Amino acid sequence: MLNRDIIKPMERPSELPISDADWQCTPIAVQTVLVSLWEQVRKLQQVVEQQGVQHAARIAALEERLARRQGRGKGSPPSEGTETSRKRRRKRRSSGRSPGGQPGHQGHGRTLLPVDQVDGVVPIKPINCRHCRQALCGDDAHPQRHQVVEVPPVRAQVTEYQLHTLRCRHCDTLTEAAWPDTVPRSTFGPSIQAWVGLLSGAFRLSKRNIVALLSDAFGVDLALGSISRLEQHVAAAIAAPVEEAGTYVHQQPAINIDETSWREARGKAWLWTAVTSLVTVFAIRLRRSGEVAHELLGEHTTAVVGSDRYVVYDYLPLAQRQICWSHLQRTFEDFAERGGEAATVGNQLIDYTKQLFLWWHRVRDGTLKRSSFRVYVSDLRWRLRFQLWCGEQFADAQTAATCANLRAVEPALWTFVRKEGVEPTNNAAERALRHGVLWRHTSFGTHSPAGSRFVERMLTVRDTLRQQHRNVLDYLTEACQAAVEQHAAPSLLPKPASPQT
Template sequence: MATPDPRDARIAELERLLSAALARIEQQEVRIAQQEARIAELEARLRSTSRNSSKPPSSDPPGTPPRKPEPTGRRPGGQPGHKGRKRELMPPDKVTQVVAVPAPERCTGCTGPLLRLESTPPARIHQVVELPRIVPEVRQYELHAGWCADCNAWRCAPLPVGVPEGNFGPRLTGFIALCTGRFRLSKRRVQELLEDVLGVELALGSVSNLEQAVSNALAAPEDEARAYVQTQPAVHQDETGWWQKHARAWLWVASTATVAVFLIVKSRGKAVAQTMLGQDFRGTLISDRWCAYNWVHALKRQICWAHLVREFEGFIERGGEAKRLGELLLAEAFVLFEWWHLARDGLLKRATFQRKMRPLMREVERLLTEAAEVCPKPVAGTAREILKLKDALWTFVYTEGVEPTNNLAERDLRHAVIWRKTSFGTQSEDGSRFVERILTAVMSLRKQERNMLDSLTASLEAHLHGTPAPSLLPGT
């Protein structure tokens, strides 16, 4: 019997070790690929800002560089041919004092005597607007009493109808509400402003009490405004984070061209969106792609193209096929906006606009389909998500009054976002109701170019008299 060659055993051992090493290498290659994909995903998240994703600008971390403006080729300042603007003179009924300045006796050029004509109009009118020293009006009510022999008690006269139980009248109360709710002053700054500028002393806690008086006066007008928005043919809706008593909440807005209504709740879900718009909403909703709005049929919805532009910019930053497709999609979006602006301004007929848009619509959907098939997972997922709502991409093309962006709602929220950052939200349900109502009032009044202080004063006076408050609706 032949003796086994020891070299065969050695070869078998080496083959076993080689197979094990190759298996480990294969496992490590898979793991490295997974880690590289994870690193790429995390790096993409770090690069994700409001400029290349659907994230709001308020979520950008400190140090995020601002968007660089595109060069226009023009120098700063007024452009050639631009009609300059200057301050217009106040009308005579607004002038409180006229000071006549006589002509000089001698010429300022040669010092010769000047011929001065009487009863001639002035050569120049110069107006100076000054703020007079503000002295608060204090009205004292002396309530007399009579003796009731039957009850053996003094009976004091009640305050006249329309006189508040507190120490501050409707106009001052409305002014304080504007200081906090519109001009974003803290309660302590309001206290300082009243004392230094108006000469009114106010306890810090009184600011919150007066805010609640305004909130109560605006309750009915806010309900009316909410019902009005629910009946409009096109409504913009958005939401942003809020804090209520150190707990996470959300500030919602539903906006039209003339009215905006706000709501603070501890939810970002579908039920809140339905509450804002009403279960039987029949108009068109303009929004972002947040899932809470999916209860509205895509054919009655327009998703925001400004968000899509940022998504396409995010595609470009991924590189590779995503970059190529992102650049093509971005080019189509720029053409879309150019044609939309022409149609909106009446420079392009609606029928012509629709005809020009049809090939663009097909091309955008084709590019998104390709992105969903060939791009990396994050880009492909975003493309598939957009395609699920493809019917909501083009509502603005066929429905007049519908815009391709949700900029209206985002603009209406911007003031509240800044207020949240300086106030850290609200500390109670009552505080949240005040924020909702004062935002609804001031944003709606500004849209309609109505005086905010006069309107708030009228609402407070109506509340004191027990009469209906002035409406926040247009044309009232």
């Protein structure tokens, strides 16, 4: 007889829902197929479980990005926070007070001008005594005063310049007069140019609305193309003062910097700003790079720079950085929304941030000494370090990576504690960008580099003059007049304080 291999029964998988008796009765060939199919099912289950974990993480990341885009982009200030912070605000109990002014609150009415500053006084006197009807005369030393402010009708002033050519009686030569330097080469004078710059750059009116307003208010008829040409006149008139303002910013001890998206010629660009206490400059560039940061901050800046954690600022020493605590608070709120260990760490960090802001507001109000503030912060700093370590060790991968990054730049969180004049947030730069963001939404950016130069220069003029409480229209008029007369435009720099006697 031939020796044949004995086919042994297959071992039943423990998870297979078949009894041992039924398995023994199952043909060996069928057992082999069942075991093979069961192994494939187990492998597929493992793949599905892994994909489920990956998809859950991806969904959480997409939800986080969606929440940031809907409520926390550059168009919204950091103070709006996340959905978690908004829910906390909604849960706050109502004060029970009705809207508006409260009983006993001192109102704020319009202050009356002195009599010598009004354009006219109309005395209103009673004619007869209300009791005996006899005629009255004299003056009230303290009459009731009521002032009415009115804008008189304004029509544009048109001046015609006539250039004469005369013939000499002696030699019969024709001689044409030369245009004086004070005569504008444009059809529209410095005041109209300034109005166009103001309405477009400071009030974000469209070109059609500018044409309509100038026609209705002043009787000036302009074509749409004239608006763009006048904008370029204004941009040229303020170019030198804006460049001077940029140099001034380089020399300041504290600068806040930020950037937001822009559109130029239908392509991607970036609107940058650098903010100091009295001067703010803007720049529109095609790149979001360290090269632009160097341009705005200065090649060898020694300033303390307030910013977010964007990588282009990493070239700065940590001792020269102040990372924005408003951005950090939003990051901690992201932790809290993820659940698990990240939520535990996030909620604790949110509490630390709130406590820090409470102390800082007291320092700013003068109710807490800076020396005491430093003592309080030293303890808070160690507790925050511990929570970041916990997040790096025990939280999910995304939270752990963020905590590791924060631990690496942790000294830059506290620069404002040791240096006066440095703010803990980058809110000043965020607020400065807000006007540009709204402008981008209505104009969809700029169509050319020349348009971008007008935008960045007008934003610089607008924000800087408002920081110094100076009149934007008056400045633009003076700058455009100086351009006509080929003189230097007025400076945007703050005037030095006069010495006290």
